[in-house]
Amino acid sequence: MSKSQGPSSLKRKRPDLGTKNSSGGALIGQEKVLYDLICSKQSMGICTFDMKRETKFAESVVTKSLKSLQTKGLIKIVQHYQNKGKKFYLSNDFEPAKELTGGNWYRDGELDKDYINTLKQVCARMIQRKKLMTIEGIVESFKQSGAFKVELSREQIEEIVNALVLDNQVMEVKSSGFGEFEFIPIGKICYKYCTQGGGLKGEPKIGAMASIPCGVCPRITYCTPNGIISPATCVYYTKWLDF
Structure with a gap:
């Protein structure tokens, strides 16, 4: 079976059923x-x-x-x-x-586990090497790798990434637009490589705060409701809320 299936298409011209077919016999x-x-x-x-x-x-x-x-x-x-x-x-x-x-x-009617596992390993290494990737980046990396003879569709790659998330090999996070997310739009889904324990490789496991500016703000300890630094006056927090 082909690894990539597209819409059904004709492979050759259909024989003239009223005359003789390619084997020399008439269909009647x-x-x-x-x-x-x-x-x-x-x-x-x-x-x-x-x-x-x-x-x-x-x-x-x-x-x-x-x-x-x-x-x-x-x-x-x-x-x-x-x-x-x-x-x-x-x-x-x-x-x-x-x-x-x-x-x-x-x-041939059987789940191709070897092929799936190979794709998962390649994808995990890509994310581990880049540290942070969007699905678009992963798709482009697969195209440029030339590791597979058949080009994978975005849908296939998304399925592989989702499998890695379920296996706890990759973590799905949202961009805050700051720090390492500086060049990624706020709210954009990204993927990071995980350690076996479920945390991110080389850093603690990300919680809910990591997806908002407060989670990476160096002044968070000085932030109070009525202080000079506060959620009400923070332009970054306001920008995140507006998103």
């Missing part, structure tokens, strides 16, 4: 009806039960016609990744939809 009668039906389902395909229901053909007719279409190289069988006993028939002009194959993370 039940074969043509079944082939048209299979093609109409595009990347989702169709199982034999639905074929019989929609065409009203006897099982023997469906079985014989499918065998002939396979011999002529016009259709293929795809097993559903969640139900290996259920077969779907697709025209060779289409790639199977992710609803059948399981999507990007499945290969």
Whole structure:
């Protein structure tokens, strides 16, 4: 299975069903009806039960016609990744939809754990090296790395990052717009590498205060409600609230 699936697309020109196909045999009668039906389902395909229901053909007719279409190289069988006993028939002009194959993370109907773990390791090292990254930065780093032959989509990379967050390898934080977040818009989601204990590598675990200016303010100890330095007069705090 391809590691990256896009929208279903035609791989070659569909044969003229009224004349001869690429194998030299003409499609007529039940074969043509079944082939048209299979093609109409595009990347989702169709199982034999639905074929019989929609065409009203006897099982023997469906079985014989499918065998002939396979011999002529016009259709293929795809097993559903969640139900290996259920077969779907697709025209060779289409790639199977992710609803059948399981999507990007499945290969031959099985979850490709090795591939997923490799991506997670690469992603974690990127974040560890940069110390702080946005999802856009991670996507760009994957593109520039050239480590994988197939380009990963943003959706795939987001899934990998979310898996790292759930594994407590990466921590999701919000930019305060100050300090290390200086060049990142306030409120923007960022990612930091974690130690095994869940804290950030080389620094304590970040709490809720880290996402607001107060958490990194060097004058926080002098800040009082009615003092010279106070939340009411702090331009940074006001800016954060306005966001």
